[in-house]
Amino acid sequence: MHKAEAWSGIGEIMRPGHFSDRENVDGARDSKRHMRQLGAAIFLVGLGALIIPATGCERATPTASPKSVVIAVSGDTAGWLTPCGCASNQAGGLPRRGTYLAGLRGGGGGADVLYLDAGGAAGGVSGYHRDKFEAILSGERAMGVAAHNLGKSELALGADALRDLVTRTGTPLVSANARGADGKPIAPAAREVEAGGRTFLVVGVVSPRYAANGITVSDPRAGVLDALAKFPASAKGRVVVVLAYLPEDELAALAAGLPEVDAVVGGPTGQAVAPRRVGPVLLAAATNKGKFLVRLDAPAGGAAWTGEVVEMGPKLADAADQTGNVRAFLDRLVQRDYSAKDTGVVEPPPPGTPAGFKVAGSAACAACHPADTAVWKQSKHAHAFDTIHGKGYQADASCQSCHTTGFAMPGGFDRMSIGTAKVHVGCESCHGPSAAHAASPAAARTPWRAADQCARCHDHENSPAFNYDTYWPKIAHDKGTGSGGR
Ligand code: HEC
Ligand code: HEC
Ligand code: HEC
Numbered sequence: 001m002h003k004a005e006a007w008s009g010i011g012e013i014m015r016p017g018h019f020s021d022r023e024n025v026d027g028a029r030d031s032k033r034h035m036r037q038l039g040a041a042i043f044l045v046g047l048g049a050l051i052i053p054a055t056g057c058e059r060a061t062p063t064a065s066p067k068s069v070v071i072a073v074s075g076d077t078a079g080w081l082t083p084c085g086c087a088s089n090q091a092g093g094l095p096r097r098g099t100y101l102a103g104l105r106g107g108g109g110g111a112d113v114l115y116l117d118a119g120g121a122a123g124g125v126s127g128y129h130r131d132k133f134e135a136i137l138s139g140e141r142a143m144g145v146a147a148h149n150l151g152k153s154e155l156a157l158g159a160d161a162l163r164d165l166v167t168r169t170g171t172p173l174v175s176a177n178a179r180g181a182d183g184k185p186i187a188p189a190a191r192e193v194e195a196g197g198r199t200f201l202v203v204g205v206v207s208p209r210y211a212a213n214g215i216t217v218s219d220p221r222a223g224v225l226d227a228l229a230k231f232p233a234s235a236k237g238r239v240v241v242v243l244a245y246l247p248e249d250e251l252a253a254l255a256a257g258l259p260e261v262d263a264v265v266g267g268p269t270g271q272a273v274a275p276r277r278v279g280p281v282l283l284a285a286a287t288n289k290g291k292f293l294v295r296l297d298a299p300a301g302g303a304a305w306t307g308e309v310v311e312m313g314p315k316l317a318d319a320a321d322q323t324g325n326v327r328a329f330l331d332r333l334v335q336r337d338y339s340a341k342d343t344g345v346v347e348p349p350p351p352g353t354p355a356g357f358k359v360a361g362s363a364a365c366a367a368c369h370p371a372d373t374a375v376w377k378q379s380k381h382a383h384a385f386d387t388i389h390g391k392g393y394q395a396d397a398s399c400q401s402c403h404t405t406g407f408a409m410p411g412g413f414d415r416m417s418i419g420t421a422k423v424h425v426g427c428e429s430c431h432g433p434s435a436a437h438a439a440s441p442a443a444a445r446t447p448w449r450a451a452d453q454c455a456r457c458h459d460h461e462n463s464p465a466f467n468y469d470t471y472w473p474k475i476a477h478d479k480g481t482g483s484g485g486r
């Protein structure tokens, strides 16, 4: 079995939580049972029936083959099908998620695994982002996802697109509080799943603040209570897990206001939240580009649950089927040949870019700047497109935006099916589109302050070690001052 990489750094909030305090948990469960019985009794009395339910607690009736259950929840994948590989220690990506889940399933513990997603998997609404979202969902289905909640980025795609997706792909979306403009639900409010001899009811909710594209979102708590009523528990009871795409304050308030449920897992909380107890409810969040999963262990026989946040770190190998899924997505991009506009990753040109600007290409600078060109040719910038090409990402706009020159610019390239003529990170990635300067150096200067451009590409995610004073000397070609313009 693959060993879980429990996160143990970065402060209190990230630390794995444990819930071995049996007495407390049992106490909490008892009060929950009372509440459930009360709720069920009121419900039944409301129907005019005089039946007292035998039990509302999932642990009261031992099943034939009780097994422990591991609930694994991903969230906020935000289009990160894979980490880009720009830096060596990046976490996340579906290929590692696949390996982690396969490890749980094949592990010696013999637990049943329930894999869920809290939502936020899409990276945008463009054709490119929709393709990527579908690839993420197809990867999740291959991992046996039992329910995928609608988060902010899913709602942004619109009700019709989401319904169409369910029809075409059978993705088990859930949402108890999002409705289309027609007032009809977009997906089932909840899904019932059998695991470890128990029934799990998985309910999905999203924050009303993420309503978009004609979709209306009602109060999450009311949505959950509604779903509980719509899916009544059987006599042997059930476990209720709420997938809640809510900011941290709303997430905590929801958990505090829902003693009826067993666990509430979000959501876009900035940092992952290790499982902790809010009254009788376990609260946790898996977030941040799918870099972390929440793992909850629900042992057979009703012992206390434990839980932790697990990092999808580089020590986890890539699962072959998931790598195949990524390849299929990249192949699709080659076929689609999106225009830059249709990728949704185009940023406006940096300040200083003149009207009527045009990219000339690095070859146009060589004759007048032979020394600078020689230095550049020795640098990694001069091979940046080969790097993504070698990995099959040559048509992926989210790589091209930093590993090429002239993306979505006049004189650069607009379609994804580009040759390598004007690409790599060329002179104009830093100096700006300079066709006017190349045509008439005395009349036009290069438009950008080059030293200010590094951070556009060398950001925290892609180049965590970046420091101008150590990086510039590796590409220095400003022999005049040696300062790199700073
Ligand atoms: C925001 C800009 C940005 C994006 C987007 C980006 N990269 Fe990078 N990439 C960089 C930078 C900057 C470096 C150099 C990092 C360093 O050495 O500090 C790099 C380095 C790399 C390297 C390591 C190259 C080497 O010489 O070791 C690989 C591989 C890579 N990127 C692949 C990708 C792929 C694949 C994608 C798309 C999925 C991508 N990159 C998207 C900026 C980016
Ligand atoms: C026809 C010759 C010629 C071509 C082609 C040319 N340059 Fe220049 N470039 C010059 C001259 C001459 C200067 C010096 C201007 C000065 O020092 O007053 C210069 C200055 C510069 C400077 C520093 C001052 C400034 O204007 O910003 C940069 C940067 C530069 N060139 C970049 C480029 C790039 C990038 C290209 C290719 C797109 C390019 N040059 C093409 C002749 C050329
Ligand atoms: C358009 C995006 C972009 C800009 C702007 C940019 N870089 Fe880079 N840089 C990259 C990419 C991509 C790589 C990785 C190339 C590869 O190996 O594929 C890289 C690699 C490097 C490397 C090589 C790192 C190593 O491991 O040897 C250095 C040094 C570097 N950049 C310095 C700079 C400096 C300094 C600036 C600003 C003056 C800058 N870069 C601006 C994209 C950019």
Ligand code: HEC
Pocket (backbone or CB within 6 Å): 362, 365, 366, 369, 372, 373, 374, 376, 381, 425, 426, 427, 428, 429, 430, 431, 449, 450, 451, 475, 477, 478, 479, 480, 483, 484, 485
């Ligand atoms: C990764 C970013 C980057 C790339 C790529 C790059 N340069 Fe530069 N270049 C700089 C920086 C930073 C300076 C320092 C002075 C400045 O800010 O203009 C500089 C300085 C220069 C200067 C001297 C300016 C002066 O004031 O003395 C010239 C000329 C020049 N570059 C031409 C080129 C040419 C030609 C290419 C392509 C073969 C190229 N550069 C590629 C970042 C870059």
